[in-house]
Amino acid sequence: MLILGINMFHADASAAIVQDGEVVFAIAEERLNRVKHYAGFPALAVKACLDAVGARIADVDHVAVGQDSDANLAKKVQYAMANPAKILNFIRLRQRKQAMRDVRSLLAKALDVDVTVPRFQEHHIEHHIAHIASAYYCSPWEKAAGFSYDGSGDFVSTMMARCEGNDIEVLERVFLPHSLGSFYTMICEFIGYKKYGDEGKVMGLAPYGKETYCDQIREIVDLRKGGFQLDLDYFMPLGSNQGMQIQADGTVRLARHFSDRMGKFFGTPREPHAEITQRDMDLSYAMQHRFEEVFFHLLNQLHQRVPLEDLAMAGGCALNSVANGKLFSQTPFRKTWIQPAAGDEGLAIGAALHAYHSTLGQPRRYQMKNSYLGPEFSESRIETDLKTAGLSYRKLEREALLEAVAEQIAAGNVVGWFQGRMEWGPRALGNRSIVAHPGLPDMKDVLNARIKHREWFRPFAPSILVEHQHEYFEHDHPSPFMLHVYKIRPEKREQLCAVNHVDNTGRLQTVSREENPLYYDLIRAFQRKTGIPVILNTSFNENEPIVCTPEEGIDCFQRTKMDVIAIGPFLARKSEN
Ligand SMILES: [Fe+2]
Numbered sequence: 142m143l144i145l146g147i148n149m150f151h152a153d154a155s156a157a158i159v160q161d162g163e164v165v166f167a168i169a170e171e172r173l174n175r176v177k178h179y180a181g182f183p184a185l186a187v188k189a190c191l192d193a194v195g196a197r198i199a200d201v202d203h204v205a206v207g208q209d210s211d212a213n214l215a216k217k218v219q220y221a222m223a224n225p226a227k228i229l230n231f232i233r234l235r236q237r238k239q240a241m242r243d244v245r246s247l248l249a250k251a252l253d254v255d256v257t258v259p260r261f262q263e264h265h266i267e268h269h270i271a272h273i274a275s276a277y278y279c280s281p282w283e284k285a286a287g288f289s290y291d292g293s294g295d296f297v298s299t300m301m302a303r304c305e306g307n308d309i310e311v312l313e314r315v316f317l318p319h320s321l322g323s324f325y326t327m328i329c330e331f332i333g334y335k336k337y338g339d340e341g342k343v344m345g346l347a348p349y350g351k352e353t354y355c356d357q358i359r360e361i362v363d364l365r366k367g368g369f370q371l372d373l374d375y376f377m378p379l380g381s382n383q384g385m386q387i388q389a390d391g392t393v394r395l396a397r398h399f400s401d402r403m404g405k406f407f408g409t410p411r412e413p414h415a416e417i418t419q420r421d422m423d424l425s426y427a428m429q430h431r432f433e434e435v436f437f438h439l440l441n442q443l444h445q446r447v448p449l450e451d452l453a454m455a456g457g458c459a460l461n462s463v464a465n466g467k468l469f470s471q472t473p474f475r476k477t478w479i480q481p482a483a484g485d486e487g488l489a490i491g492a493a494l495h496a497y498h499s500t501l502g503q504p505r506r507y508q509m510k511n512s513y514l515g516p517e518f519s520e521s522r523i524e525t526d527l528k529t530a531g532l533s534y535r536k537l538e539r540e541a542l543l544e545a546v547a548e549q550i551a552a553g554n555v556v557g558w559f560q561g562r563m564e565w566g567p568r569a570l571g572n573r574s575i576v577a578h579p580g581l582p583d584m585k586d587v588l589n590a591r592i593k594h595r596e597w598f599r600p601f602a603p604s605i606l607v608e609h610q611h612e613y614f615e616h617d618h619p620s621p622f623m624l625h626v627y628k629i630r631p632e633k634r635e636q637l638c639a640v641n642h643v644d645n646t647g648r649l650q651t652v653s654r655e656e657n658p659l660y661y662d663l664i665r666a667f668q669r670k671t672g673i674p675v676i677l678n679t680s681f682n683e684n685e686p687i688v689c690t691p692e693e694g695i696d697c698f699q700r701t702k703m704d705v706i707a708i709g710p711f712l713a714r715k716s717e718n
Contacts, residue, residue, distance in 0.1 A: 142503075143196055144203040145187065145261070146493025147244070148485055151208060151294075152178050152337060152385065152393045155486035156186035157514075158194055159493040163507045164279070166193035167514040167565045169486040172689040174391075178337050181391030183489075184251035189516060191252075198252050198259045204244055205264040205496035207271035207488025212295040216316050220296075224378065264500055266492040268294025269456065270302075270309055272480070275491030276453035277304040278498055279509035280478035286447035288440065291457035292322030293383035294485070299368065301443045304453055307498045307505065312446050315368040318376070321435055322458050323383055324362055327376055327398035328428040332421040333411035337385070337393040341567075343425050344463055345599040346417070348644035350426025357406060358427035364438045374402050417598075433464045437471040450475040455491070459483040459624070460567065462648050466626040469618060481512040481566035481622035490565075511656045512570055512622055515563030518691050523709040526691040530699065532706075534713040539659075546707045547666035550578050550676060554704035555588065557681055559694040560659055564687070568623045569680035570650055571604060571660030573687050573694070575703065577639070577677040579603050584639035584677060591702035592683060600642040601677050606664050607651040609674040613637065614649060623650040623678075640677050650678060 146157040146167075157167035166189065171177050173185035191197060244263055249256040266274070272289035287302035287309055298320030301313040322340075329335075329343045363370045377384070377400050384396040404410065411421050440452070452474040459465070460483050468474060480487045497503050527534050537545060549556050558574045569575075575592065577584050589595055602623055603613075611617045615628040626648045634641045641647060654661040668674040680687045681694060683701050688694045691708060698706040698713075705714050 142203070142497070143194065143201045144205060144493045144496055145190060145201050146205050146207070146489035146491070147183060147187065148207045148488040148492075149182050149247070150180065150387065151485050151488070152180045153484050153486040154179050154181060154183040154186070154391070155482070155489040156183045156190045157489035157493055158190035159497055160194055162497055162503055162505070164490055164494070164509060164514060166190050167482070167490055168516070168563070169482070171686040172515065172563065175686055176391055177686050178393050179391045180387045180393045182247055182251060187248065187251060193516075198248055198254060201259065201261045203264060203496050203501070204248070204261045205266055205492035206244060207266055207268060207485075207492035209265040209267045209295055211265075212267040213297060213314070213316065217296050220317065264492070264496040266495045268488065269297050269300035269314070270311065271488045271491035271495060272455040273300060273302050273304065273309055273453065273491070274495035274499070275480040275482070275487040276455040276478055277309060278494035278505065278507070279480060279490070280451070280453050281508050282451050282453065282478065284449060285451040285453040285478070286443050286449055286474070288443055288452060288454045289456035290321055290439070290459065291485075292326060292385065293317050293320055298322060299439065301367075301439070301446065303447045307502060309495070309499060312443075313367045317383055318373060318379060319369060319371045320383060321362070321369065321432060323376065323379065323398060324371060325428060325432055325458070326384070326395065328358070328424055330395065330397065331399045331403050331407070331410045332424055333413045333415060335395060335413060337395055341460060342596055342599055344429060344461060345596070345642070346422055346425040347429035347463070348426070348642060349598060350419075350422035350424070352426065353423040354407070354427040355430055358424070358431050359434070362431055362435050364435065367442055369435050369438070375400055429463065432461065433467060436461075436464045437468065440468060440472040440474060444473045448473070452477045454478070455480040455483045455487055457484045462624050463626045463646075465624055466616065466646070469616065476618065479622065479624045481564070481568065481624070483624070484567060486566070512565045512568075513562040513572055513657070514565040516689065517562040518709070520709050523691045523711060526695055527708070527711055527713065530695045532695065532713045534711045536710050537712055538710070542707060542710060542712060543663050543666040545712055546663060546705070547670055549705045550576055550667055551670045553578055553581055553584070555592065557694060557698045557703045557706035557708070558663070559681060559688070559691065559706065559708040563689050566622065568650070569678065569687055570623060571652065571657050571678065573681040573689070574678045575681050576663075579640045579675045579677040580636050580638055580671070580673055582638050588679065593679060594684060600648065601640050601679050602648045602650060603637060603640040603675045604650040604652050604660070604664060604678040606661065606668070606674040607653045610649070610651055613675065614647070619651040620649050621651055621653070621656055623648055625649065636673055637675060640675070
């Protein structure tokens with residue numbers, strides 16, 4: 142049975158293909174059309190999914206979309222009636238969403254076939270149910286607490302659920318305009334981070350701040366039984382799209398979230414390129430602090446309803462790895478399974494698996510053991526691309542390649558590491574990564590000056606052999622998808638100085654041989670040379686979506702000041718050219 146999952150006309154449009162219950166291939170459209178967070182129809186991703194299983198659209202039995210415009214309709218109408226100025230907007234949005242429901246025509250057009258060709262059955266899964274499904278149905282568990290939170294989706298910002306067997310039973314919804322994602326976005330915008338997806342950057346700024354504004358910021362989000370409520374005086378009236386506008390070219394633009402009340406309390410909003418002041422750092426500290434308090438409150442409430450140790454979680458806010466790292470000490474949950482594509486691209490997988498297990502009642506056998514669900518490229522294709530780019534290169538056997546790359550990293554060089562299938566989700570996890578020495582004091586500045594050009598306050602991440610985690614970090618719950626931040630042990634901070642953040646934490650990726658044998662062995666080779674079972678891992682890109690194809694990897698290598706690229710079995714150095 143073939144199920145195509147889709148997230149469309151929503152940020153991070155994507156597609157996934159599920160064959161007999163197993164996720165075989167999944168990709169966000171941005172990786173193919175190179176438009177970051179693309180929010181149109183994922184035509185290229187759908188084609189890539191079909192190609193991956195050698196199928197045509199006529200072979201697809203079911204199509205599942207992670208959006209249901211009929212979900213929570215009564216709440217939407219109630220909101221529109223209470224805000225007469227929004228009624229026209231509400232009607233327009235609803236008409237647009239109705240048009241989008243014609244999935245058959247959209248797919249036929251994208252794939253250039255007659256509309257009578259597809260024979261699939263269509264399913265629409267509510268946004269947050271699809272998020273929870275993307276975690277629970279990929280986890281190894283037969284029952285778990287399910288949690289999803291983000292800016293908004295189908296008029297909901299937060300969902301709690303009891304997951305058992307094939308079923309996801311919704312226990313609680315927090316409806317718009319109350320949204321923890323919007324709260325975070327609002328303050329990010331106020332301190333000058335106005336682009337969709339900037340929230341992850343500001344998380345790195347928070348530890349530079351002090352508690353100055355904690356009490357004031359706390360007042361913006363009020364804790365309630367089963368949820369929370371925003372003080373809407375701090376927000377512009379954002380309507381049911383929660384301040385997110387999709388442009389004609391598929392890019393996402395944020396409307397202004399903060400009201401003038403913010404300015405009354407905290408002064409002038411920062412412009413994007415202005416200097417970051419202590420005020421901005423203190424606001425980001427208070428924002429992260431309140432976010433965590435509300436998050437732990439919600440999880441503790443969920444645990445009262447579902448008293449288990451296992452938590453399956455997704456939604457854009459689940460990318461807040463700092464909060465994730467602390468939940469073990471602040472809530473009774475002891476294990477997490479967080480979807481690596483916790484943002485909205487993950488809806489494609491969640492919708493498809495929900496259709497398979499919940500709607501169609503098919504048994505659960507699948508577990509997502511790694512995030513390498515994207516395309517891979519043949520040796521001959523890579524070699525052709527290297528020749529086309531005019532690079533001189535050497536082809537090496539596996540051991541020789543690992544040895545040579547480990548040698549380069551140990552010598553302080555920056556290596557582009559392009560191997561196997563591309564990662565699914567926003568993190569590079571050792572297949573489209575730039576890797577470097579984690580223990581050289583100037584490595585962060587070198588990477589920023591030569592390649593990444595990121596904000597000075599953003600940390601780089603460590604990949605660590607999972608069996609050494611407890612020696613280096615103060616928590617031993619694994620983090621295979623780089624979704625937890627833990628304290629680095631005092632005696633190891635100097636050894637990991639390039640990945641040790643200002644608050645002595647690291648957003649680690651734990652690596653096991655089972656998950657990624659080649660990357661595991663690369664870290665082992667580096668450990669043999671240096672005694673450190675850790676390498677610095679940052680995504681293979683330069684202010685663009687993470688590279689997907691060999692051409693993009695080679696182009697990024699040539700554009701930036703990387704020293705070496707290891708692409709498939711080939712090794713090329715800048716100095717040789
Ligand atoms: Fe979402």
